Amino acid sequence: MDRSFPEILSSLRKERSINQRTAAAELGISQALLSHYENGAREPGLGFVCRACDYYGVSADYLLGRSDRPDAARSAADTAAEYLDRVQELILGARAALGEFAGKEHGA
Numbered sequence: 001m002d003r004s005f006p007e008i009l010s011s012l013r014k015e016r017s018i019n020q021r022t023a024a025a026e027l028g029i030s031q032a033l034l035s036h037y038e039n040g041a042r043e044p045g046l047g048f049v050c051r052a053c054d055y056y057g058v059s060a061d062y063l064l065g066r067s068d069r070p071d072a073a074r075s076a077a078d079t080a081a082e083y084l085d086r087v088q089e090l091i092l093g094a095r096a097a098l099g100e101f102a103g104k105e106h107g108a
Helices: 005-015 020-027 031-039 046-056 072-107
Strands: none
Touching: 005 031, 005 046, 020 031, 020 046
């Protein structure tokens, strides 16, 4: 996690073979402003950071250099979904066990 926002922003664009003019237009800013963001001369606002995350399909933590995982947000969502699936399995198992227990009490 030793890369800075300007480095990451620039590398995301270059990895996708997108020129600055195209990226800037699709992000709703001028090419000059994108250049300033990529070389660290200016810092963007939150709105641009959100648009850039959506545009490049990465998490804000990755774009800001706080994580090495571009998909950290999606990974957290996947982890939560897996957890909820497991909880549902446990609940179904508990209901089945309770049903068996209740059946044995009535049959005794």
